[in-house]
Each structure stands twice: as C-alpha cells, then as structure tokens.
Amino acid sequence: MKTRATIDPELLPLIEQMPVFDFAADLPGCRKMIDEFMLSARADFADPNVAVEERRVPGPAGSPEVPVLVYRPRGVKRPLPALLDIHGGGYISGLAVADEPANIRTVKELGCIVVAADYRLAPEAPAPAAVEDCYAAFAWMHRESDALGIDRSRVAIGGASAGGGLAAALCLLVRDRAEYSVCFQLLIYPMLDDRTSSTRDAGRFAGELGWTAAQNRFAWTAYLGREPGGDGVSAYAAPARAADLAGLPPTYISCGALDLFADENMQYARRLVAAGVPTELHIYPGAFHGYEFAPQAQVSIASERERRVALARAFGISLGAEANA
Numbered sequence: 001m002k003t004r005a006t007i008d009p010e011l012l013p014l015i016e017q018m019p020v021f022d023f024a025a026d027l028p029g030c031r032k033m034i035d036e037f038m039l040s041a042r043a044d045f046a047d048p049n050v051a052v053e054e055r056r057v058p059g060p061a062g063s064p065e066v067p068v069l070v071y072r073p074r075g076v077k078r079p080l081p082a083l084l085d086i087h088g089g090g091y092i093s094g095l096a097v098a099d100e101p102a103n104i105r106t107v108k109e110l111g112c113i114v115v116a117a118d119y120r121l122a123p124e125a126p127a128p129a130a131v132e133d134c135y136a137a138f139a140w141m142h143r144e145s146d147a148l149g150i151d152r153s154r155v156a157i158g159g160a161s162a163g164g165g166l167a168a169a170l171c172l173l174v175r176d177r178a179e180y181s182v183c184f185q186l187l188i189y190p191m192l193d194d195r196t197s198s199t200r201d202a203g204r205f206a207g208e209l210g211w212t213a214a215q216n217r218f219a220w221t222a223y224l225g226r227e228p229g230g231d232g233v234s235a236y237a238a239p240a241r242a243a244d245l246a247g248l249p250p251t252y253i254s255c256g257a258l259d260l261f262a263d264e265n266m267q268y269a270r271r272l273v274a275a276g277v278p279t280e281l282h283i284y285p286g287a288f289h290g291y292e293f294a295p296q297a298q299v300s301i302a303s304e305r306e307r308r309v310a311l312a313r314a315f316g317i318s319l320g321a322e323a324n325a
Contacts, residue, residue: 009286021034039097050104055070060135069100079145079151081110081113084156086116087117092222094162100116106311126222138155138180156184158187161211168192183314187253190268192268213260245274248275253269254284256284256288258289261289
C-alpha cells in the first residue's frame with residue numbers, strides 16, 4: 001500500500017474493519033454488507049429530546065412516493081431552520097437511517113429540523129431519478145413548512161459522498177427551476193465528477209482506501225446508464241459538468257487528502273470561488289474516504305465540529321444557542 005505512511009495513525013485500525021466491495025460481482029450482496037456496516041455505527045442513538053417521524057412524501061410525477069425521516073427538537077413550536085440530508089452510497093446503495101446518529105447530533109446542537117430522504121438507487125433507477133426524488137423531498141419541505149415548523153428562508157441541503165454529489169446537483173436544479181430557495185450547501189467529500197478515474201487521473205495517492213477507482217467507474221456507469229467520461233453528461237447527474245456555478249448558495253466542502261474525490265472537490269471549490277460563491281474548503285491530511293467511521297479520531301471530531309459551525313453560521317445562530325433557547 002503506497003499511501004500507508006501518509007495515513008493519519010488514528011485511522012489505521014479502521015483499515016482492517018472496512019469491508020471490501022466488489023459491486024460488479026454481487027451488487028445485492030454488497031448493498032447488504034454496506035447497510036450492515038453503516039448501521040453498525042448507528043448503535044442506539046435515540047434521544048428523548050429529539051422526535052423522529054417516518055413519512056412518505058409525493059414523488060416526482062409518475063414516480064413512487066419518497067420515504068423520509070423527520071428529526072426535530074421536542075417541544076419547540078417556532079419556525080426552525082432545516083437541513084435536507086442526503087445519504088451516501090455511490091448512487092447505488094445506502095439508507096437514510098444510516099445518517100441517524102449524525103442527524104440527531106445536528107438537531108441537538110443546532111436546534112434545527114433535519115429531513116433525511118431515501119431516494120431510488122441505480123442501476124434500477126438511473127439518473128435523474130435520485131436527484132428528482134431529492135427535489136420532491138425539498139419541495140415538500142417548502143410546501144409543508146408551516147405544518148413542519150420550518151423557516152423557509154433557512155433551508156439548507158447537505159450530504160456525504162454520493163449524497164454530497166446529489167446535494168450539489170440538487171442546488172443546481174433548485175437554482176435553475178427557481179421555485180424554491182436554498183440558503184446553504186454542505187458537501188462532505190462529494191462525488192461530483194464522472195470523469196474521475198474514467199478519463200482523468202485522480203493522482204497516485206488517491207483512492208486506495210474507502211472508495212476506489214474501480215468502484216467509482218462501476219457506480220458512475222450504473223448511475224448514468226452508460227460509460228462515464230463521455231460527452232453529454234448532465235450537470236444534474238455530475239455537478240462538475242455544470243458550465244456556470246454562479247448563483248449557487250454559500251458552500252462548505254470537506255474532503256480527506258487521500259480521498260479519490262480530493263482533486264475534483266478542490267476543482268469545484270475553485271470554480272465556486274471564481275463564480276462569486278462564498279466557499280469554505282477543508283482538506284484533511286492523512287484521511288481517506290469514509291474516515292469518519294473512526295468517530296473517536298481527532299480528524300473526525302474536528303471535521304464534524306467545523307461543518308456544524310459552518311451550518312450554524314448559515315442559519316444565523318450560534319452553535320448550541322438555538323437548541324437551548
């Protein structure tokens with residue numbers, strides 16, 4: 001392993017725990033393994049101060065309803081800021097409930113509402129199914145804001161990995177359809193560019209752990225319904241393809257330096273800055289894709305804290321103040 005000497009020492013034990021996924025050989029089996037692995041980190045995070053509700057919201061025209069989980073602080077009646085959380089899984093796997101520990105912490109620390117969407121997965125439902133499902137969930141948050149207790153002026157979109165890619169794509173879609181507003185996008189090692197590892201090299205130290213070039217090519221092929229890297233790929237599928245990033249909301253991007261997505265994330269951040277979008281970028285040395293499955297590592301603690309500070313700033317609150325008010 002050529003990157004071992006550069007890995008954060010606190011993350012080394014995680015290497016032995018991370019399953020190896022061969023999606024091409026057994027996608028259903030890999031999905032089961034991923035769900036079990038992600039849910040193993042969930043444990044029992046129920047909190048008496050956070051209410052959790054399962055809902056089904058209207059899907060895109062002619063499509064099934066979209067299951068969502070709604071997390072809210074108990075006993076708060078005033079309109080609150082809200083985050084649409086989009087789970088990861090390479091567009092081909094994953095569950096909204098896997099983000100539950102982090103979503104409960106977000107509700108407790110920021111006093112906000114979190115809605116987590118379970119979108120359709122590829123290859124059974126290729127692009128644009130996932131982003132349209134997420135748009136349906138976002139639209140529902142706005143339409144039902146009074147009933148949900150959401151402040152429509154403070155609705156953010158966020159996600160990690162493929163969820164970060166979908167968050168970025170959804171922000172483009174919201175901007176272009178001009179039906180609703182989004183105050184902030186929170187992109188955690190987002191999967192933005194189908195050209196990475198297909199027509200563009202990610203670098204010799206990127207992608208050995210957590211998410212590899214082979215996995216990336218398989219996932220993009222499944223999601224696009226074609227080989228990645230070619231012409232004509234929609235920016236609503238691969239946000240790095242967008243010709244114009246102007247008019248997007250303030251953005252936070254974080255990524256490990258050893259992540260396959262590090263270069264595409266840095267390029268996207270540079271383009272956002274050039275387009276006049278307020279942008280904050282964090283690159284964590286020694287961290288690979290999925291490093292936060294080592295929750296006690298200092299890099300995991302620091303990165304979660306920093307993104308919460310950024311989200312609180314976007315909501316116009318002090319971290320912890322809204323929850324205790």
